[in-house]
Amino acid sequence: MFHKILVAYDGSKGAERALDKAIEMARLTGAELVVLTVYRHHSMLEASLSMVRGAVERGRNLDSAMRDVAREAADFAKQRALTAGHDKVKAFIRTGQPARTIIATGREKGCDLIVVGSRGLGATEGYLLGSVSHKVTGLADCPVMVV
């Protein structure tokens, strides 16, 4: 019923639950699993906020560190799928606004299900604040499972 499942994984506990459900769904349906870790790009912000020498360089270092953390998270998620016996799995990292990047990557890869973690905040708070999961369900053109 699903052929390609995108799961957004950022290393949080909520994302880990989503990852495990996505792995189960992928195994059950025989779907390919696409792991996506989104990280924020900070260089330009840092550079524009500071006139001191080295700001751009520090921004680059920060970006590089964030990219490394994202890579590590994505690799962890991929390994988890492999350990669970599902080898149709690829892991990607992307930089950008989380919800829009998740949607864009899902479209680009031709995914027909997106799995995301809920905020983990109780009930109303999550709804009022507007979480990544709410944005994804609002923007997606395929089914979205919020775990």
Add this chain to the structure above:
Amino acid sequence: MFHKILVAYDGSKGAERALDKAIEMARLTGAELVVLTVYRHHSMLEASLSMVRGAVERGRNLDSAMRDVAREAADFAKQRALTAGHDKVKAFIRTGQPARTIIATGREKGCDLIVVGSRGLGATEGYLLGSVSHKVTGLADCPVMVV
């Protein structure tokens, strides 16, 4: 991976897509399917807004008509599951605020997945207006699939 799946069905096109995904999920996992149609209770509102004789009676008639429509929708959904070859299906109707009634029924029946239709409105509109599906994903304590 899921044992009891609740699908909210109100007769709309979006709910029909959700219903079909829920039936597929139920067949795939062997889960029981719980169809829920929520309708609004109008008698008290009608009665409180009007001092004219007969308002309560008219309210009762309106309720009765809405209940009949809900019953028909729930039965249609159940029949669709049966036709698809899934006989572990029950259909219920409830009155109340849609999102909260969906959540409460899911808890009461011990469901471990809730399937709802998205608003069908494009992207941002749906997100900003806050649909039933957004409320359900914000309030649920089990995974929610928005179709």
